[in-house]
Amino acid sequence: xxxxxxxxxxxxxxxxxxxxxxxxxxxxxxxxxxxxxxxxxxxxxxxxxxxxxxxxxxxxxxxxxxxxxxxxxxxxxxxxxxxxxxxxxxxxxxxxxxxxxxxxxxxxxxxxxxxxxxxxxxxxxxxxxxxxxxxxxxxxxxxxxxxxxxxxxxxxxxxxxxxxxxxxxxxxxxxxxxxxxxxxxxxxxxxxxxxxxxxxxxxxxxxxxxxxxxxxxxxxxxxxxxxxxxxxxxxxxxxxxxxxxxxxxxxxxxxxxxxxxxxxxxxxxxxxxxxxxxxxxxxxxxxxxxxxxxxxxxxxxxxxxxxxxxxxxxxxxxxxxxxxxxxxxxxxxxxxxxxxxxxxxxxxxxxxxxxxxxxxxxxxxxxxxxxxxxxxxxxxxxxxxxxxxxxxxxxxxxxxxxxxxxxxxxxxxxx
Amino acid sequence: xxxxxxxxxxxxxxxxxxxxxxxxxxxxxxxxxxxxxxxxxxxxxxxxxxxxxxxxxxxxxxxxxxxxxxxxxxxxxxxxxxxxxxxxxxxxxxxxxxxxxxxxxxxxxxxxxxxxxxxxxxxxxxxxxxxxxxxxxxxxxxxxxxxxxxxxxxxxxxxxxxxxxxxxxxxxxxxxxxxxxxxxxxxxxxxxxxxxxxxxxxxxxxxxxxxxxxxxxxxxxxxxxxxxxxxxxxxxxxxxxxxxxxxxxxxxxxxxxxxxxxxxxxxxxxxxxxxxxxxxxxxxxxxxxxxxxxxxxxxxxxxxxxxxxxxxxxxxxxxxxxxxxxxxxxxxxxxxxxxxxxxxxxxxxxxxxxxxxxxxxxxxxxxxxxxxxxxxxxxxxxxxxxxxxxxxxxxxxxxxxxxxxxxxxxxxxxx
Numbered sequence: 015x016x017x018x019x020x021x022x023x024x025x026x027x028x029x030x031x032x033x034x035x036x037x038x039x040x041x042x043x044x045x046x047x048x049x050x051x052x053x054x055x056x057x058x059x060x061x062x063x064x065x066x067x068x069x070x071x072x073x074x075x076x077x078x079x080x081x082x083x084x085x086x087x088x089x090x091x092x093x094x095x096x097x098x099x100x101x102x103x104x105x106x107x108x109x110x111x112x113x114x115x116x117x118x119x120x121x122x123x124x125x126x127x128x129x130x131x132x133x134x135x136x137x138x139x140x141x142x143x144x145x146x147x148x149x150x151x152x153x154x155x156x157x158x159x160x161x162x163x164x165x166x167x168x169x170x171x172x173x174x175x176x177x178x179x180x181x182x183x184x185x186x187x188x189x190x191x192x193x194x195x196x197x198x199x200x201x202x203x204x205x206x207x208x209x210x211x212x213x214x215x216x217x218x219x220x221x222x223x224x225x226x227x228x229x230x231x232x233x234x235x236x237x238x239x240x241x242x243x244x245x246x247x248x249x250x251x252x253x254x255x256x257x258x259x260x261x262x263x264x265x266x267x268x269x270x271x272x273x274x275x276x277x278x279x280x281x282x283x284x285x286x287x288x289x290x291x292x293x294x295x296x297x298x299x300x301x302x303x304x305x306x307x308x309x310x311x312x313x314x315x316x317x318x319x320x321x322x323x324x325x326x327x328x329x330x331x332x333x334x335x336x337x338x339x340x341x342x343x344x345x346x347x348x349x350x351x352x353x354x355x356x357x358x359x360x361x362x363x364x365x366x367x368x369x370x371x372x373x374x375x376x377x378x379x380x381x382x383x384x385x386x387x388x389x390x391x392x393x394x395x396x397x398x399x400x401x402x403x404x405x406x407x408x409x410x411x412x413x414x415x416x417x418x419x420x421x422x423x424x425x426x427x428x429x
Numbered sequence: 430x431x432x433x434x435x436x437x438x439x440x441x442x443x444x445x446x447x448x449x450x451x452x453x454x455x456x457x458x459x460x461x462x463x464x465x466x467x468x469x470x471x472x473x474x475x476x477x478x479x480x481x482x483x484x485x486x487x488x489x490x491x492x493x494x495x496x497x498x499x500x501x502x503x504x505x506x507x508x509x510x511x512x513x514x515x516x517x518x519x520x521x522x523x524x525x526x527x528x529x530x531x532x533x534x535x536x537x538x539x540x541x542x543x544x545x546x547x548x549x550x551x552x553x554x555x556x557x558x559x560x561x562x563x564x565x566x567x568x569x570x571x572x573x574x575x576x577x578x579x580x581x582x583x584x585x586x587x588x589x590x591x592x593x594x595x596x597x598x599x600x601x602x603x604x605x606x607x608x609x610x611x612x613x614x615x616x617x618x619x620x621x622x623x624x625x626x627x628x629x630x631x632x633x634x635x636x637x638x639x640x641x642x643x644x645x646x647x648x649x650x651x652x653x654x655x656x657x658x659x660x661x662x663x664x665x666x667x668x669x670x671x672x673x674x675x676x677x678x679x680x681x682x683x684x685x686x687x688x689x690x691x692x693x694x695x696x697x698x699x700x701x702x703x704x705x706x707x708x709x710x711x712x713x714x715x716x717x718x719x720x721x722x723x724x725x726x727x728x729x730x731x732x733x734x735x736x737x738x739x740x741x742x743x744x745x746x747x748x749x750x751x752x753x754x755x756x757x758x759x760x761x762x763x764x765x766x767x768x769x770x771x772x773x774x775x776x777x778x779x780x781x782x783x784x785x786x787x788x789x790x791x792x793x794x795x796x797x798x799x800x801x802x803x804x805x806x807x808x809x810x811x812x813x814x815x816x817x818x819x820x821x822x823x824x825x826x827x828x829x830x831x832x833x834x835x836x837x838x839x840x841x842x843x844x
Contacts, residue, residue, distance in 0.1 A: 034784065034785070113805050113806050113807070114806045115804055115805055115806050116804075116806070117799060117804055119795060119799065119804070121805055121806075123822075126787075128817055128818070129817070211817060211818075212818065226645060227645070230641060230642070232816070232817075232818045234818075250840065252840065253839070253840030256840055256842055257840060257841075257842055260842035260843060261842075264842070264843055264844075265843075357840075364837070368835045369449065370449070372541075372833075373833065374833060374834060375833070375834040375836060376833065376834070376835055376836070377836045377837075377838065378835075378836070378837045378838065379837065379838045379839055379840055379841065380534060380836055380837070380838025380839075380840075380841040380842070381838075381841065381842040381843055383842070383843035384532060384534065384836065384838070384841060384842075384843050385834070385836075386843075389530055389531075389532055389534070389843070390528050390530055390536055390834075391528050391529045391530050391531070391536075392528070401647070402543055402544070402626060402647075402831035403543070403626075403627065403647045403649075403818065403819035403831065404818035404819040405832070406831050406832050406833065407538075407832070407833070407834045408834075416817035416818065416821050417820070417821050417822070418787075418788070418789060418790070418791065418821065418822070419789060419790040419791070419800070419805075419822045419823075420783045420791055420793075421790060421791070421792045421793070421795055421799065421800075422779070422792075422793045422794065422795070423792065423793065423794045423795025423796075423799070424668070424794055424795075425665065425667065425668030425671055425672060425772075425794055425795075426672075426794065426795040426796065426799060427671055427672055427675035427676075427679070427795070427796040427798070427799075428675060428679055428680075428796055428798035428799050428801075428804070429679075
């Protein structure tokens with residue numbers, strides 16, 4: 015059996031080769047692998063079904079089950095994202111900035127790869143192919159460790175990608191899965207700070223906190239989201255209703271769906287009954303503040319902890335706000351700084367919300383569900399960072415790079 | 430006595446006010462404070478002299494003593510940097526990127542402040558004013574903790590800046606020094622991960638390692654540097670000699686001076702005697718590899734650990750390289766990924782070096798001493814990051830920001 019340190023060291027070597035790899039070669043590898051994924055759809059779904067059946071038996075919550083399940087559409091999306099990444103410009107070597115010096119110097123800041131990235135992810139087996147495509151294109155080696163609930167899916171997907179990458183010319187060790195290792199492998203992995211340049215934990219708060227507390231390697235965490243939608247007094251009701259339903263119901267299991275709906279007091283009496291009926295039709299359980307229940311007595315009571323709860327299910331908390339400032343204050347206090355949205359026709363209110371909400375993505379008249387690498391034109395994403403450093407929000411190719419200064423002089427010295 | 434938690438919480442509040450502060454107000458504060466620093470030059474030098482005398486008595490090494498000492502020029506540089514920062518564009522609100530979506534969305538990525546930054550620094554009392562200027566302009570609150578060797582200098586500089594900032598309209602608590610606290614204050618400070626957004630340790634390896642191991646707060650470390658100069662076989666000798674002397678002798682105590690000189694074997698016999706004489710004239714102690722000593726027997730022998738030693742003093746290790754690849758391999762293995770330079774007239778060699786050296790700044794025909802925020806046109810710097818994440822190399826205004834996505838739709842939802 016191969017030991018973990020060999021995989022990690024091999025990844026470092028592969029990252030050095032990849033960092034100097036031509037764009038054309040990287041793109042060809044991705045196109046070939048997209049085909050390979052499509053050609054192996056049946057096999058992927060066969061192994062995924064084993065995981066899904068086991069998860070159902072073990073009583074995994076709905077949100078996990080939804081993220082775990084693949085179907086033909088989700089597999090073809092994997093292949094499509096890989097092709098999309100191949101079609102995007104290569105971030106490596108891109109000139110980020112040219113600086114003007116009073117010295118006789120030409121100074122450029124260019125993008126370079128980070129090195130070796132480890133992705134530790136729960137459920138969601140399709141995350142592996144997005145990560146593999148992004149890392150290869152950005153010149154980084156990748157080590158994958160998926161959750162035990164998706165072990166069969168993860169193994170087959172990693173196998174298909176790895177074989178296709180190597181066959182098409184990628185360096186040995188550039189994309190490795192350690193799913194066949196036992197639980198302790200994660201803890202062991204976190205110790206290789208001399209070889210791994212970035213750890214991305216993608217999952218619940220428990221996973222993220224554990225990783226952060228256990229490693230000296232820089233961490234970019236993709237935690238869950240406690241997102242809000244605020245319906246301003248100047249909202250267009252049609253847009254507001256459409257967005258409120260979409261942001262809660264379209265895929266409640268994921269991090270960019272909303273958990274709390276805030277409604278300006280001036281329109282609450284008119285708006286609340288309308289959204290109540292729509293949420294009822296969509297089987298959404300509602301939990302309201304006192305004022306909400308005065309208007310709509312059929313809504314259950316929200317407890318204090320509801321404002322801090324990520325349901326990731328068909329449940330929503332509803333609160334009446336006295337003003338936009340009140341709503342902003344609530345969001346900045348209770349939110350997870352992920353994605354928050356306002357519905358308003360008032361330009362000043364929109365500007366105020368955009369300026370004062372301290373979140374990775376702030377929306378006006380749009381659903382928080384749109385915070386996504388593919389929607390944003392990045393092809394796909396390796397996660398959504400809720401940190402401020404090194405990158406914030408959805409992370410695509412550029413976010414997997416560092417920079418380096420290149421300086422050319424003419425015998426230039428410091429006086 | 431005020432306790433640390435009050436200072437930290439106050440800084441968080443101040444950062445929220447600062448994040449929305451107009452550019453004009455910030456600039457006026459900086460211009461006023463630059464004047465205040467100049468007007469108090471005598472007082473600053475008086476207190477600095479107390480530190481310097483104490484340091485001499487306690488036998489502080491030369492490199493520390495040099496970084497600790499102020500003079501009229503260094504104080505006027507402090508004021509000048511503050512004015513320069515005032516004159517630069519405000520990074521906050523700057524549009525970094527506009528993304529194209531296939532959805533009906535306008536997506537902008539803009540710069541926002543990080544929040545509260547803590548700078549823990551050794552010696553070098555002028556670092557405080559550079560940090561204060563950069564943080565104020567980038568909308569961040571700052572907590573300063575200097576080394577005990579510079580306590581009198583740090584206290585007076587922090588007092589002048591703080592009083593001038595507040596008088597000119599900055600929010601209370603936006604720039605605080607905790608130099609009057611005892612040693613344990615640093616450890617206590619590192620626990621406030623809910624309030625402090627970034628820690629910058631600026632000093633030796635011991636300080637950086639201690640900070641990294643003791644906090645959950647993101648760290649951007651300014652460690653010391655083990656920098657190299659490689660003289661290629663196609664070097665212009667005049668440029669090579671000038672750069673070799675400047676990079677070692679101009680200010681050996683600082684992180685961007687060189688510790689090792691590499692010379693291509695084909696020119697070693699001609700080049701080595703020339704640089705030997707120049708270094709001898711500059712009182713530089715030389716330690717050479719076997720081949721170096723065959724050519725120049727007056728040079729002492731380098732031990733294996735010399736290639737990994739940061740002298741920060743008038744000492745240099747010298748090695749003959751068989752090829753440019755050999756030199757690159759040596760630098761990537763022994764360097765601190767800070768600043769490395771090649772002297773060559775050969776374009777291919779220059780390109781190879783720029784591409785393959787994995788350091789924050791890679792120079793061609795220029796001294797590594799030029800890796801500096803003011804030389805690079807950034808006004809000044811809060812440090813030089815030798816990490817790859819969140820920023821790499823000299824850190825000015827932009828490097829003290831995070832980003833946020835602003836998205837405008839028209840009732841746009843996810844299908």
